[in-house]
Amino acid sequence: MGRSRSNPSHRGLAVVPDPAAEAAHEAGLVYTTDDEPGLRRARKGKGFVYLDPDGRLIRDGATLDRIRSLVIPPAWEHVWITIHPRGHLQATGRDARGRKQHRYHPRWREIRDVNKFDRMAAFAKVLPRIRRRVSRDMSRDGLPKEKVVATVVRLLETTFIRVGNEEYAKQNRSFGLTTLRNRHVDVKGSTVRFLFHGKSGVEVQVGITDRRVARVIKRCEELPGQKLFQYIDAEGEHRTVSSDDVNQYLRDVTGEDFTAKDxxxxxxxxxxxxxxxxxxxxxxxxDAKRNVVAAIDQVARKLGHTRAVCRRSYVHPAVIDTYMDGRLETVLGAAASRVPARLKSDEAAVLALVRRKAKRNGSLLAA
Structure with missing residues (x-):
């Protein structure tokens, strides 16, 4: 059974199911964490040996094959490997920068990807609500938190720029919306141009024309300090918008756990x-395969990812499958006639397509 989170000192309280544990159980996997006893890696000569929880050398061929299949980088330190061949989390370790990294069971990755894509249908359904709230908050007087965070959300949607993370900005000098500095933006009239180094050092150049966004950014630039997106709180203090602020805003608006990445x-x-x-x-x-590659390359350029990452993690398989079957134009054309409020016709068509796929997958998110 999937594990549940509970406090043993508070008997009689309802037990809250752990969604990850439940998902692992449904996938036929064992829910595992690196808090449990596991296998560890030790260097020997130019290679490694592996030890069981009692420190004994592992010689079992099947176990060693499983470990090799995880392709754990040699640079990882503090490597932990689960004792369960069907553990959803197979291994963890620290990379050269000290960041925690993970290796998952292939079946877990499949389930995670399906759920991630099925989540799209639910996100598209609340997108009109987000847009209405953003429009209303951007009309607020002054420079309150809601107004500035709403502006960041508008830019998330229109520029495809990542939300940003302060740790990456400090360690890697790579930026996203919430970590941009004043020097990264140029405003002329209603036109806003961004130029900065994003994730993996990729140069990001994006321009939009949006009068309301330009006006808010000009106001932000007038505040003291180098960080671009700041607001003025109830006490008159200047505060910087964080990625947590953005994600909390989306949760408040939708009532669901959507984030900037959606x-x-x-x-x-x-x-x-x-x-x-x-x-x-x-x-x-x-010809069809060549066209798919060209389309994925267009997406990759706009999102700042590689072709492989875009195809695996950012393009719903239903789009490619339907195109390869020669039915994409027919399916999307029929769906475009039923446009929900504040959804564009192409969005409505894609929503119908992914919603149908989600139902086939039995997704609760899109129900």
Missing amino acids: FRTWAGTVLAASALREGAGFESET
Whole structure:
């Protein structure tokens, strides 16, 4: 059974199920954590040996094959490996920068990806609500927190820029929306241009024309300090917007656990569907595959990812599968006629497509 979180000192209280534990159980896996006794790696000569929880050398061929299949980088320190072949979490360790890294069971990755994509349908359903709230908050007087955070959310949707993380900004000098400095933006009239180094040192150049966004950014630039997105709290103090602020805003608006990353996942699928519809037709499977690669490359450029990452994590498989079957234009065209309020026609079409796929997967998120 999946494990549950409970406090043994408070008997009689309801036990709160752990969603990850339940998902692991449903996938036929054992829910594991690195708090449990596990296998560890020790260096020997130019290679490694592996020890069981009692410190004995592991010689079992099947166990060693499983460990090798995880392809744990040699640079990792403090490596922990689960004793369970079907553990959902197979290994953890610390990379050269001291950051915790994970290796999961292949089945868990499959389930996680399915759930992530099925989540799109639920996100698309609340997107009109987010847009209404953002529009209302951006109309507030002054420079309160709600107004500045709403502006960041608007930019998440229109620029596809990552939300940002202060740790990355300090350690890697790579930036996202909430960690941008004044020097990273140029405002001329209603036009806003961003130029900075994002994740992995990739140069990001994005321009938009949005009068309301430009006005808020100009006000933010007038505040003391180098950080761009600041607001004025009830006491008149200047505060910086964080990624936590953005994610909390989205949770408050939707009543669900959506985050800034959901904008990029949704955008990747909509962009891919649009690129495939607008691209060249195909007469053969080879032509179709070539068109898919071209469309994924367009998405990769806009999201700042590699082709492989975009295809695996940002483009819903239903879009590619339907295109390869020669039905994408028909399916999306029929769905576009039923446009929910504040959803664009291409978004409504993609929503219908992923919603159908989600139902086939039995997703509760999209129910």
